[in-house]
Amino acid sequence: MTLKIHVDMEKCQHYGQCVFDAPTVFRLNEDDKLEYESTADDSERDNIQLAIDICPMQAIKFVE
Amino acid sequence: MTNPVVIVGASMGGLRAAETLRKTGYAGELIVIGDEPHAPYNRPPLSKEVLAEHVDHAAVAFPLGEILDDVQWILGDAVVATNLDHHTITLASGRVVDYGTLIIATGLRPRRLDELGRPATGVHAIRTLDDAMALRAELNPGARVVVYGAGFIGCETAATATKLGATVTVVGKGEVPMLRPLGRQLAEDIQRRHEAHGVTFLNNTRIVRILGDDHLTGVELDNGQTLECDVLIEAVGSLPNVEFLEGNDIDIESGIHVNDTLHALHANGEPWANVYAIGDVARFPIPQFDPKTRRVEHWNIPTEMARKVGRQIALEHGDDAEAHAAEMAKEFTPIPSFWSDQFEVSLLAYGLLDQGEDVRLLEGEVGGDCLYGYYRDGKMVGVCGIGMRQKVMSYRNKVGLNFEPE
Numbered sequence: 125m126t127l128k129i130h131v132d133m134e135k136c137q138h139y140g141q142c143v144f145d146a147p148t149v150f151r152l153n154e155d156d157k158l159e160y161e162s163t164a165d166d167s168e169r170d171n172i173q174l175a176i177d178i179c180p181m182q183a184i185k186f187v188e
Numbered sequence: 189m190t191n192p193v194v195i196v197g198a199s200m201g202g203l204r205a206a207e208t209l210r211k212t213g214y215a216g217e218l219i220v221i222g223d224e225p226h227a228p229y230n231r232p233p234l235s236k237e238v239l240a241e242h243v244d245h246a247a248v249a250f251p252l253g254e255i256l257d258d259v260q261w262i263l264g265d266a267v268v269a270t271n272l273d274h275h276t277i278t279l280a281s282g283r284v285v286d287y288g289t290l291i292i293a294t295g296l297r298p299r300r301l302d303e304l305g306r307p308a309t310g311v312h313a314i315r316t317l318d319d320a321m322a323l324r325a326e327l328n329p330g331a332r333v334v335v336y337g338a339g340f341i342g343c344e345t346a347a348t349a350t351k352l353g354a355t356v357t358v359v360g361k362g363e364v365p366m367l368r369p370l371g372r373q374l375a376e377d378i379q380r381r382h383e384a385h386g387v388t389f390l391n392n393t394r395i396v397r398i399l400g401d402d403h404l405t406g407v408e409l410d411n412g413q414t415l416e417c418d419v420l421i422e423a424v425g426s427l428p429n430v431e432f433l434e435g436n437d438i439d440i441e442s443g444i445h446v447n448d449t450l451h452a453l454h455a456n457g458e459p460w461a462n463v464y465a466i467g468d469v470a471r472f473p474i475p476q477f478d479p480k481t482r483r484v485e486h487w488n489i490p491t492e493m494a495r496k497v498g499r500q501i502a503l504e505h506g507d508d509a510e511a512h513a514a515e516m517a518k519e520f521t522p523i524p525s526f527w528s529d530q531f532e533v534s535l536l537a538y539g540l541l542d543q544g545e546d547v548r549l550l551e552g553e554v555g556g557d558c559l560y561g562y563y564r565d566g567k568m569v570g571v572c573g574i575g576m577r578q579k580v581m582s583y584r585n586k587v588g589l590n591f592e593p594e
């Protein structure tokens with residue numbers, strides 16, 4: 125199963141906390157702005173959930 | 189074990205503990221008790237964007253997943269007493285709850301200065317959503333605001349109030365705001381950036397009296413001067429919420445003392461087998477730094493402690509003794525991380541900056557983007573930057589005293 129991920133870029137403050145929990149999905153680009161994959165393999169579910177929990181702005185969501 | 193797991197404190201720490209218990213397979217009775225009327229919500233925005241924009245519960249509420257469907261929430265009722273020998277807690281409503289395992293996540297409350305005078309309105313602190321809503325209602329354009337306390341929450345609130353059109357003075361007893369965690373050079377730099385936005389700093393200054401009967405009229409300073417103001421925000425530090433534990437044989441000196449498995453301790457240092465403390469209220473060891481215990485009031489800590497405690501308890505209730513033993517043996521080595529937004533200054537830091545004796549500007553420049561290292565005994569104990577996020581992040585796993593330099 126493929127997971128769909130959405131980050132509310134109005135909320136995201138580019139703190140990069142998510143990067144440590146799910147580095148295959150989230151990264152900061154050269155301008156220190158968040159970039160992310162909008163889909164990921166189900167094996168990444170737990171890591172992405174960790175990122176969702178630890179995001180200070182609560183900006184990350186799974187899309188049904 | 190039939191008695192429920194009871195969590196006291198329905199904020200981030202309590203919520204993440206409940207989630208972890210369920211995710212790790214604990215299916216028994218689970219009760220979360222909080223004295224605030226609200227379901228768990230995110231606190232950091234209270235001094236930042238929420239205060240600036242629109243304050244209500246929906247704006248900050250944590251999502252509650254299905255996994256929590258059969259959790260029993262008791263909100264708006266405080267725990268007022270505990271009997272750890274008999275495994276009972278008593279609520280303000282008079283209700284008594286038995287527990288099998290107790291997780292304490294009661295956090296901190298702002299230190300208040302009632303003894304200096306207490307007008308009926310105009311004096312505020314920020315810890316809860318209700319605090320932020322009450323303050324927001326008085327932060328009108330043109331309001332004269334005094335912030336007492338030049339720590340992170342004080343400085344963030346000063347920035348937010350200025351953005352809302354208030355005229356803000358920060359009164360602080362130190363030589364520079366945020367001196368202790370940040371070090372002089374960076375702290376002075378941030379003070380200047382605040383001043384460029386019109387914030388006034390009165391350093392080395394204390395408030396000795398708060399004036400006004402019905403509404404606040406001003407504050408009297410220790411230099412004899414009186415500052416007229418409409419709003420006073422007390423941001424002079426916090427006290428751990430531990431009074432409901434008094435009368436038990438438990439070490440609650442300056443927070444609840446816990447060991448490396450986050451068990452609360454008797455006065456003699458022996459652990460209570462079924463009592464844990466997590467989050468801001470806990471005083472715990474971070475072994476990669478030193479053997480001391482400390483409270484760390486940063487956002488990532490409640491979640492990391494909650495996960496460890498939740499897994500330990502769930503596995504203890506399961507039938508895989510080996511998995512439980514492995515979880516108990518797993519070292520708890522969280523890396524404190526925090527951020528702070530004040531005007532265009534957006535700080536990101538890892539480690540324990542206040543342990544640094546020697547602070548060095550590693551990259552960038554004063555007044556612009558910059559990155560500071562905090563060293564003790566030649567080892568990096570913290571890193572903090574304005575901008576330069578990726579570089580700050582690259583140091584995250586290198587802070588601590590036990591790490592040998594590469």
Ligand SMILES: Cc1cc2nc3c(=O)[nH]c(=O)nc-3n(C[C@H](O)[C@H](O)[C@H](O)COP(=O)(O)OP(=O)(O)OC[C@H]3O[C@@H](n4cnc5c(N)ncnc54)[C@H](O)[C@@H]3O)c2cc1C
Binds near residue numbers: 429467490
């Ligand atoms: C305004 C503000 C801004 C912040 N900004 C940042 C930031 O930018 N970066 C950062 O890293 N951290 C920040 N923090 C810190 C962060 O919010 C805390 O570390 C975090 O909230 C701690 O979570 P906790 O669950 O341990 O405790 P808390 O969130 O304090 O929750 C404890 C809960 O227990 C309840 N309680 C207390 N006593 C009882 C009782 N006897 N019975 C029942 N319930 C009780 C309390 O009312 C509260 O709801 C900020 C905090 C505040 C207040």
Ligand code: SF4
Binds near residue numbers: 131136137181182184
């Ligand atoms: S943790 Fe949240 S705020 Fe930070 S970069 Fe990731 S999505 Fe954005």
